[in-house]
Amino acid sequence: MSESIKYLLDESRLPRFWYNLCADLPKALPPVLHPGTHQPVGPDDLAPLFPMALIAQEVSTEREIEIPGPVRDVYRQWRPTPLYRARRLEAALQTPARIYYKYEGVSPAGSHKPNTAVAQAFYNKEAGVKKLVTETGAGQWGSSLAFAGALFGLEVQVFMVRVSYDQKPYRRALMETYGARCVASPSTETQSGRAILARNPSHSGSLGIAISEAVEVAAQRDDTKYALGSVLNHVLLHQSVIGQEAIAQLEMAGDYPDVIVGCTGGGSNFAGIVTPFLGAQLRGGRKVRIVAVEPSACPSLTRGRYAYDFGDTAHLTPLTKMHTLGSTFTPPGFHAGGLRYHGMAPLVSHLKALDLIEAVAHPQLAVFDAGVQFARAEGIVPAPEANHAVKGAIDEAIRCREEGVARTILFNLCGHGHFDMQAYIDYFAGKLTDQAYDEKELAMALAGLPAVAEAA
Ligand SMILES: *Cc1c(COP(=O)(O)O)cnc(C)c1O
Numbered sequence: 001m002s003e004s005i006k007y008l009l010d011e012s013r014l015p016r017f018w019y020n021l022c023a024d025l026p027k028a029l030p031p032v033l034h035p036g037t038h039q040p041v042g043p044d045d046l047a048p049l050f051p052m053a054l055i056a057q058e059v060s061t062e063r064e065i066e067i068p069g070p071v072r073d074v075y076r077q078w079r080p081t082p083l084y085r086a087r088r089l090e091a092a093l094q095t096p097a098r099i100y101y102k103y104e105g106v107s108p109a110g111s112h113k114p115n116t117a118v119a120q121a122f123y124n125k126e127a128g129v130k131k132l133v134t135e136t137g138a139g140q141w142g143s144s145l146a147f148a149g150a151l152f153g154l155e156v157q158v159f160m161v162r163v164s165y166d167q168k169p170y171r172r173a174l175m176e177t178y179g180a181r182c183v184a185s186p187s188t189e190t191q192s193g194r195a196i197l198a199r200n201p202s203h204s205g206s207l208g209i210a211i212s213e214a215v216e217v218a219a220q221r222d223d224t225k226y227a228l229g230s231v232l233n234h235v236l237l238h239q240s241v242i243g244q245e246a247i248a249q250l251e252m253a254g255d256y257p258d259v260i261v262g263c264t265g266g267g268s269n270f271a272g273i274v275t276p277f278l279g280a281q282l283r284g285g286r287k288v289r290i291v292a293v294e295p296s297a298c299p300s301l302t303r304g305r306y307a308y309d310f311g312d313t314a315h316l317t318p319l320t321k322m323h324t325l326g327s328t329f330t331p332p333g334f335h336a337g338g339l340r341y342h343g344m345a346p347l348v349s350h351l352k353a354l355d356l357i358e359a360v361a362h363p364q365l366a367v368f369d370a371g372v373q374f375a376r377a378e379g380i381v382p383a384p385e386a387n388h389a390v391k392g393a394i395d396e397a398i399r400c401r402e403e404g405v406a407r408t409i410l411f412n413l414c415g416h417g418h419f420d421m422q423a424y425i426d427y428f429a430g431k432l433t434d435q436a437y438d439e440k441e442l443a444m445a446l447a448g449l450p451a452v453a454e455a456a
Contacts, residue, residue: 135210139171141229231265239272303346326445
């Protein structure tokens with residue numbers, strides 16, 4: 001290993017620091033605005049929801065932020081995660097490309113989400129918080145926070161999007177196994193939930209609504225805080241362990257990526273694998289092509305507007321500039337529940353606006369075709385969300401074959417699909433369809449974007 005990488009890793013090859021891309025950006029992120037005054041928010045505005053240590057990370061431009069010892073001690077259970085070369089997939093595709101994947105499914109919850117859940121639980125515990133409230137789509141985040149809460153002795157309440165609550169009873173059971181309380185959203189436990197149910201008692205829910213419910217509960221008590229599993233800068237920061245490990249592991253393999261592919265819901269696993277490489281590029285290192293893959297049914301990066309919007313449906317959150325489909329947009333109930341969010345991380349949106357990354361959208365069936373092909377070559381059954389990254393990587397490998405160029409492709413296999421087998425059952429039964437979102441609903445949601453006068 002090179003000296004610079006040895007400095008970043010400890011004796012068990014775990015990163016000592018989280019890497020913050022904000023230190024190396026050519027242009028600073030647009031400010032986060034107060035929903036009432038449209039003025040930049042200060043730390044005090046966020047204090048009802050998050051402990052100060054996380055707020056400091058949210059606005060930090062420091063390049064390296066030390067990972068606390070107790071967090072690294074938990075990471076050590078499954079980190080560093082393996083980096084595999086997909087040789088049998090390469091052979092099946094008859095591609096000259098070298099395909100590597102970082103496998104985050106080895107965490108207890110089965111995805112990358114515990115990387116931030118553990119950190120967030122640690123800082124909340126340090127700040128004397130007793131209870132964390134959150135939302136979950138597919139259940140990956142809810143089970144990750146439930147796991148972290150159990151380790152640090154925090155009570156956890158999870159608002160789970162109704163459609164996933166009904167589709168994924170095993171994720172709910174996992175949260176309950178870790179000791180969390182899981183409520184279907186929209187629920188009767190909050191004002192925002194009751195308002196939605198009054199208009200539509202059989203509403204299938206959305207992440208935007210579940211966020212409103214969680215924020216509402218968290219804001220009511222001093223000893224209760226909110227936790228978000230994606231989108232925010234501090235979440236993306238915690239995920240940087242993925243890319244940092246990948247740099248060191250690829251160095252051991254004597255390789256470096258020409259292309260990096262990740263799936264994007266809120267943008268955290270994508271940022272996690274991408275930002276350390278992008279930072280190296282921005283500091284004068286090798287240029288990497290970076291591709292974000294999103295579902296055609298919820299295409300925030302490829303079809304959304306780059307504008308200030310709310311993070312939730314009831315408009316309780318601050319305004320952030322991001323690629324958004326509009327906070328009232330409810331995507332169709334496709335299987336990659338973790339990718340059903342109306343917005344995109346402000347940091348990832350900023351990278352798209354600066355042309356530092358590309359984005360593509362794929363429909364559900366093509367994505368599952370890719371996931372099944374991957375499983376038959378490599379043995380790992382990807383989460384439906386991760387299938388988007390698999391599809392993106394396979395497309396890049398096929399392009400290498402057609403162009404006769406041997407590029408190195410790295411993608412993030414952000415989770416396994418062991419709790420998502422109903423999606424595979426539906427796929428094999430021919431019941432999976434490519435659901436289009438409602439163009440009229442998208443137009444309405446975009447028309448409802450808040451009017452924000454932006455500083456030049
Ligand atoms: C939550 C989740 C996602 C989507 O969230 P990002 O913040 O975009 O990473 C993707 N894949 C898996 C496995 C997830 O659990």
